[in-house]
Amino acid sequence: MKTPKIGSEYDGFMLEEHMYSGGISDIYHVRPNPKKPDPGFALVMKIPCASTGDSAENMVHFEVECQIMSVLQGSHVPRFVAAGDLQREPYLLMEYVNGQTLQRKLNTKVLPSVQEVARLGASMARAVHAVHQQNTVHSGLNPARVLFRPDGSTVLLGFGRACHAHYPDLLAGRLPKPTGATAWLAPEQIVGVRGDARSDVFTLGVMLYVLCTGQLPFGIAQTPLDLRQRPWLKPIPLRKLRPELPEWLQEVVLRCLERHAENRYASAALLSFDLLHPNQVAITGRGRKITKSQFGNYFKRWLGTIGVLRYRPSPLVTHPVENTPIAMVAVPYSNVTDATLYSLRDAVTRLLGTLPDARLSCVTVIAPTHHGRTPSISVVSGEESTASNAYRRHLATLQRWAQALNTPGRQISYHVLESGDVAQALLNYAAGNHVGVIVMGASTHGRKTQRLLTTVPIKVAMSAPCTVILVKPSLPSGLLLSEQPVEEASGRVATDPSLYGDDLGPLG
Secondary structure, three states: OOOOOOOOEEOOEEEEEEEEEOOOEEEEEEEOOOOOOOOOOOEEEEEEOOOOOOOOHHHHHHHHHHHHHOOOOOOOOOOEEEEOOOOOOOOEEEEOOOOEEHHHHHHOOOOOOHHHHHHHHHHHHHHHHHHHOOOEEOOOOOHHHEEEOOOOOEEEOOOOOOEEOOOOOOOOOOOOOOOHHHHOOOHHHHOOOOOOHHHHHHHHHHHHHHHHHOOOOOOOOOOHHHHHHHHHOOOOOHHHHOOOOOHHHHHHHHHHOOOOHHHOOOOHHHHHHHHHOHHHOOOOHHHHOOOOOOHHHHHHHHHHHOOOOOOOOOOOOOOOHHHOOEEEEEOOOOOOOHHHHHHHHHHHHHHHHHOOOOEEEEEEEEOOOEOOEOOOOOOEOOEOOEHHHHHHHHHHHHHHHHHOOOOOOOOEEEEEEEOOOHHHHHHHHHHHOOEEEEEEEOOOOOHHHHHHOOOHHHHHHHHOOOEEEEEOOOOOHHHHHHOOOOOHHHOOOOOOHHHHOOOOOOOO
16 A cells, blocks of 8 residues: 555545644545546545554544445535545545634633533534434544534534444444543443444533533543543533533533433434523533532442442443434414314324434414514403513413323423414424424315415425424314314314413414
8 A cells, every 4th residue: 555645646636735644544635636527625535544553443444434424425524525445545535624623612722602602512413413313323523523614514524433323333342442532432432332322422511511611521541440430430510610601501511421321312413402492401400510429429439440330331222313303393373273282282192102202392483573562462461462471471372282291201392483484484493403203283274275375284294304294183072072163264262271271262
C-alpha cells in the first residue's frame, strides 16, 4: 500500500491539502477525477494509517467505516462517493462538510447559555436519532466527531466503531481495552456491550454535561483501577457546579447519564423533544439534587472497584427505534363532537398499548391572535378573553381530555399552536419533533365536499413525514343510548363532560 503524499492520485483523485491526522486515518482535500462525473460538492479523502508501527485494528475500523458510510443517507452524515480496494489502495471518498466541531466550541472555554446548550443538544440528538433510524449505532461519539453546519444542523463523523443491525459486527470481541476514550463511553460499552442505541444517548449526556459545566462528569480513566471504577461513578450534580442552571436541564442531562440504560431516554428523539420543550420536562429528584453522593454510594463504588460487585449492563432492547416514538394526537378545539373526542381517546389508548415506551404529545391549533386577542374565543366568564387566557384555557382543555386515558407513568406533553393553516402547523410540529405517528379525526365532510376541497386530515396524511392514523368518529352503544343523537355534520359540540373535562361548554 502506497504512502499518501500531496499530489498522489487514488483512482484519479489527487490529494491537494492535508487536513487532519488521527490515530486511525489521515484526511485530505482532493481534486475531483476529470474522467468521472462531478459530484457537485467539495470532496475529502480518508486514508487509513498503515505504517509498520500501526495496529491492525486500524484497518478493521476503516473497513467498518466504509461499510457503514456506504449505506447511511440523509443530511446528518457526509455523502458517500466511493471507497478503494482495502488490499490494494484503501480510501474513503466523501463529501466535505463545512462547519465547526463541538471540540472547537469547547476549546474556547466559554460556557454557552442555557438556550444555546438546549439548541446544540437538540441538534445533536436529532442527528443521532436519524442514524439510529437507519439501524446504526455510532458507538464512538465524541466532540471531535460532531460537526455543526453554519445553519445549526449537526453532521456526525467517524463511524469506525459503529455497528449496523444488518451487517456482521467486525469489531465484536476484537476491540482493545478502552483507555482514555472512556470519558465518552457508556458503562456497558466499557464491559464490551455493543449495539445499544441508548449508549449514544449516554454520550450525548456527557457532551451536554461538559457544555454546561466545562468539565467531564467522570474524568478520564488512566489506569486499570480507574477503568474498574468507571461504571460505579456518579456525576456531581450540575447545579452544584453552576447553581444558576435550571432544574429541568439538570433533569435532562442526568437522565442521559444513568448507569443502567433502561433508566435513560429510550431514544435520542425523546431527548431532543425535552430540550426543545423545557416547560414539559417533569422534574424529579434528579433535577433538584444539589449535593454529592452519600457515603453509601462511595462504599458501593469501592466494592465494585475491588470486584465484590459486578456491573451488569441492561439487556439489549428487542424492538427497533420506531417502537419508541413520539405519538402526536391532534385534538380539535371547536365544532367538535362527542364521537370525535371519544374515538380519538379510544384510538390513542389502543396505540399506546402497543408502544410501551412512546411519549404522547397532545396538540391543538388555534387561530392566530390579533392585537393580543384571539378572535375564535370571544367570551370567558362574561369578559373578553386575552390571548394568554385563551392559551391557558386550551392548555387546560387538553390536559382534562387526556386525564381519562389512564396512563400512569406515561410521559405526556401538551402544546397549543397558533396558526391560520392548521394542516401546516401540524406538519411543522411533526417534522420538528421527530413525531413517529399522528392520530387525528377523519374528515366529516360529505364526499361531494371532499372532491372540491382538500381537508385538513387529507393534507396531513398526504404530506406527513410519518404514519398517520385517521380516526372515524363513532360512539359506543352505551353513550348513544344515554345522549341525544349526535349530528356530526352540523358540528355540534361535545355533550358528555367526561370527554373534555368538567363544566366545559363550546370551545369555538
